[in-house]
Amino acid sequence: MAKIVNTSQFRSDVENGSGVTVVDFFATWCGPCKMLTPVFEALGQEMDGEARFVKVDIDQSLEIAQQFRISTVPTMMIFKDGKPVESLVGFMPKEKIKAKVQKHL
Template identity: 80%
Template sequence: MANIINTSQFRSDVENSSGVVVVDFFATWCGPCKMLAPVFEELGEEMEEEAKFVKIDIDQSLEIAQKFRVSTVPTMMIFKDGKPVDTMIGFMPKEKIKDKVQSHL
């Protein structure tokens, strides 16, 4: 299951992490975010050996959302060794997300 992390956890779990981390920037009031949630959870379980999947509630961690210029939710960002390498905006099918993540492994 993808953990919802806060600002301080973001630094340790994403920015200071080696390997690939996929971050789902979401909001509790966002319809497409609710559609994406089960897809993101499934991928997190399927790919747990290859990548870490975490979620950021933009209303709770506004500082992080602003830092990465997240203005639309859902936005998924792929980080590799602590640096953002790819961004996906809006709902996407599971296979498309998986292909993007695999391209950075």
């Protein structure tokens, strides 16, 4: 299961991390976010060891959502060595997300 991180965990695990991390910015009240969850979880298991997959609840971590200008959920951001390199907005099929992530490995 993808770990839900708070602001301080995000700062240490994602912004100060190395390698590729995929962050799912979501909200508990968001229907498309709920549809994305099983896809995101499956991809996290499938790509274990290649990339890290974490989730940020925008209502609980408003500061991070504002920092990265998250205005639509779900939004996935791909980070490489702590820097955002690509944003994916809305629900997407697993293979499309995987192809985007692999581009940055």
